[in-house]
Amino acid sequence: MQEPVLKVDGLSVAFRNSLAILDDVSLEVHRGQTLGIVGESGCGKSMTALAIMRLMPSAALTVSGGAIRLNGENLLDLDDEAMRAIRGSRAAMIFQDPMTSLNPLFTVGNQVGESIQKNRQIGRAEARRITADLLKAVGLPDPERHLDYYPHQLSGGKRQRVMIAMAIAGHPDVLIADEPTTALDVTVQAQIFQVLRDMQAASGTAIVLITHDMGAISEMADRVAVMYAGRVVEEGPADAILAAPSHPYTRGLVSCIPRVSDAAFDGWPELPVIPGTVPDLDQRGEGCHFAPRCPLADDRCAKRRPPVLHDGERRCACWYGMAGGQPHGRI
Amino acid sequence: MAGSETPMPPAPPKVEVRDLRVEFPLRRRSFLDRPAVVHAVDGVSFVIRRNTVFGIVGESGSGKTTTALAIMRLQAATGGRILLDGADITDLTGDALRAVRRRMQIIFQDPYSSLNPRRRVGAAVREPLDLMGIGTPAEREETVARLFARVGLSPAQRSLFPHQFSGGQRQRIGIARALASQPEVVVCDEPVSALDVAVQAQILNLMREIRYDFGLTYIFVSHNLGVVQRVCDEIAVMYLGRIVERADRNALFARPQHPYTRALLAAVPGRQDTGPRAELPGTLAGDPPSPVDLPPGCRFASRCPHAMPRCRSDEPALQEAAAAHFVACHLVNP
Numbered sequence: 001m002q003e004p005v006l007k008v009d010g011l012s013v014a015f016r017n018s019l020a021i022l023d024d025v026s027l028e029v030h031r032g033q034t035l036g037i038v039g040e041s042g043c044g045k046s047m048t049a050l051a052i053m054r055l056m057p058s059a060a061l062t063v064s065g066g067a068i069r070l071n072g073e074n075l076l077d078l079d080d081e082a083m084r085a086i087r088g089s090r091a092a093m094i095f096q097d098p099m100t101s102l103n104p105l106f107t108v109g110n111q112v113g114e115s116i117q118k119n120r121q122i123g124r125a126e127a128r129r130i131t132a133d134l135l136k137a138v139g140l141p142d143p144e145r146h147l148d149y150y151p152h153q154l155s156g157g158k159r160q161r162v163m164i165a166m167a168i169a170g171h172p173d174v175l176i177a178d179e180p181t182t183a184l185d186v187t188v189q190a191q192i193f194q195v196l197r198d199m200q201a202a203s204g205t206a207i208v209l210i211t212h213d214m215g216a217i218s219e220m221a222d223r224v225a226v227m228y229a230g231r232v233v234e235e236g237p238a239d240a241i242l243a244a245p246s247h248p249y250t251r252g253l254v255s256c257i258p259r260v261s262d263a264a265f266d267g268w269p270e271l272p273v274i275p276g277t278v279p280d281l282d283q284r285g286e287g288c289h290f291a292p293r294c295p296l297a298d299d300r301c302a303k304r305r306p307p308v309l310h311d312g313e314r315r316c317a318c319w320y321g322m323a324g325g326q327p328h329g330r331i
Numbered sequence: 332m333a334g335s336e337t338p339m340p341p342a343p344p345k346v347e348v349r350d351l352r353v354e355f356p357l358r359r360r361s362f363l364d365r366p367a368v369v370h371a372v373d374g375v376s377f378v379i380r381r382n383t384v385f386g387i388v389g390e391s392g393s394g395k396t397t398t399a400l401a402i403m404r405l406q407a408a409t410g411g412r413i414l415l416d417g418a419d420i421t422d423l424t425g426d427a428l429r430a431v432r433r434r435m436q437i438i439f440q441d442p443y444s445s446l447n448p449r450r451r452v453g454a455a456v457r458e459p460l461d462l463m464g465i466g467t468p469a470e471r472e473e474t475v476a477r478l479f480a481r482v483g484l485s486p487a488q489r490s491l492f493p494h495q496f497s498g499g500q501r502q503r504i505g506i507a508r509a510l511a512s513q514p515e516v517v518v519c520d521e522p523v524s525a526l527d528v529a530v531q532a533q534i535l536n537l538m539r540e541i542r543y544d545f546g547l548t549y550i551f552v553s554h555n556l557g558v559v560q561r562v563c564d565e566i567a568v569m570y571l572g573r574i575v576e577r578a579d580r581n582a583l584f585a586r587p588q589h590p591y592t593r594a595l596l597a598a599v600p601g602r603q604d605t606g607p608r609a610e611l612p613g614t615l616a617g618d619p620p621s622p623v624d625l626p627p628g629c630r631f632a633s634r635c636p637h638a639m640p641r642c643r644s645d646e647p648a649l650q651e652a653a654a655a656h657f658v659a660c661h662l663v664n665p
Contacts (some may be wrong), residue, residue, distance in 0.1 A: 040527045185390035185391055185554065187594060188618070190615070191615070212527070215599060216601065217601065218598070218601030219600035219601045222551070234344040242601075252529065256529055257532070258555075258558050258560070259599075260596065260602045261557075262602070265561055265581060268542065268562050270536055271536055277529070285583060
């Protein structure tokens with residue numbers, strides 16, 4: 001198999017050099033493929049994305065170990081200037097709320113054009129032409145007219161299309177999408193997913209899709225990584241994991257989110273739940289972070305870090321092993 | 332129980348809405364302009380039976396929240412009638428209106444913005460009791476403590492402030508406050524949309540329990556179709572201020588008839604039972620038109636894959652297309 005475009009290898013990020021926000025996170029995504037990252041808030045999904053882009057939101061956060069390899073090159077070795085050159089060209093990111101990422105004072109044509117000119121030696125007219133092509137590629141009707149619009153004149157779906165246009169302007173090898181459709185209506189979400197897929201089919205861009213929506217994962221992702229309290233607890237092919245999750249956390253996550261079903265319902269059925277909440281940074285012990293909420297947990301789970309078990313293309317960090325996607329007795 | 336397939340005598344109507352309209356005038360840019368009006372809710376009618384859950388679904392701007400607020404008399408209706416237990420409450424004022432409001436409460440999407448950050452949460456839950464003068468101060472305090480325990484909080488937490496709670500706990504406080512005045516109807520406006528995924532199911536289970544315990548009738552406003560499918564007995568689908576389809580939830584999900592409902596269901600990613608990465612069938616193009624200058628005919632015609640010439644001239648009426656299944660579409664009701 002060819003080398004992954006992006007390979008995150010044992011990445012750890014610490015808060016004030018002591019508390020681990022990310023703890024030995026390993027992920028990879030190949031050309032033309034989509035990796036989904038799921039988990040509740042506070043599990044480290046967005047932190048992983050920001051760490052990859054080297055956009056730490058605070059100076060108190062530092063990378064304490066590991067490597068981030070983009071086409072083999074460790075981004076952690078680069079100086080700020082080299083990293084700036086990579087952002088927007090070889091690695092790009094889109095966020096949940098496009099309004100806060102777009103400058104309200106500049107037109108769409110100006111902003112997207114600027115990001116093109118930053119990476120290529122071309123004039124403004126040429127940049128404007130390329131921008132129009134990009135807007136067309138992301139499905140904005142009448143792209144010429146939209147060039148002269150300001151962000152506030154666009155609907156949420158159109159703003160997100162502009163963000164995608166800006167992100168793919170530099171033909172990135174990897175595109176990180178952090179909850180790109182959470183703020184959008186479901187029919188618009190479907191349009192954005194279609195745009196991302198079309199873009200990926202045309203350019204082979206690897207996508208990292210961060211979401212809390214299992215439906216979005218099953219729709220979009222080839223592989224999925226489930227994160228809990230800063231660690232990857234399960235990872236593997238999305239279909240296989242959604243059909244038969246191994247880790248108790250994944251199983252809880254898959255079952256507690258009601259998805260549209262073909263079944264008929266009567267009354268208001270009780271929903272399966274994961275009790276409790278994600279532990280705060282300073283409440284995470286030595287053992288499995290999920291142990292306090294886990295129906296299977298015992299003394300060992302609380303005290304000792306679970307081993308990472310491999311089964312074919314899947315891996316799972318749990319003391320209760322994995323067999324055919326179902327945990328069995330102790331190993 | 333409504334929603335089951337076995338025929339049972341239907342529960343009596345709790346809430347009736349007849350041809351409800353809510354219009355917002357827009358400010359004119361110049362005195363020469365024609366006064367523009369947003370038709371947020373434009374002729375909506377339905378009956379909600381006692382102890383059932385009535386779902387209103389639709390995308391932003393469909394008028395689903397405005398409809399619910401108008402029923403509660405928190406938003407002035409510009410036309411139509413609202414009946415509670417058969418009594419017309421549309422024009423009530425003063426004490427009579429206050430008495431009716433006590434019987435209808437609301438759970439908001441974001442409990443943080445609906446709680447005063449400087450007020451202890453116990454006082455926030457007690458407030459409806461204070462305002463309505465229910466019981467002695469000691470009795471009210473006891474009621475609040477009981478409500479806290481009922482929604483899964485410790486009565487001792489009454490003396491804390493909103494920021495000391497997680498999102499899920501704040502929604503529990505919002506539910507306790509809604510229950511304080513012993514309402515009969517509770518509007519749930521996107522009650523779990525702002526919550527973390529694992530907390531959503533916890534809150535929905537709590538809402539389920541109190542619904543049965545307190546004998547509530549719910550009006551459940553949501554865009555989350557997976558949730559709506561599980562909790563609602565009957566569902567109305569709104570598009571640009573009108574109901575385009577209304578049916579029992581199982582009929583709606585199994586046999587959606589209006590092209591908009593079909594598109595909405597098709598757009599939901601990763602249905603539980605279909606295979607992964609299924610091709611998106613008939614992704615709906617474009618955004619809804621502006622509710623200010625609505626085109627004549629069917630409001631959905633501009634995005635509808637089946638639109639006929641008639642759809643652009645005649646507005647379709649909501650008609651019974653199958654037993655208790657109402658659809659506003661020329662294609663379905665020729």
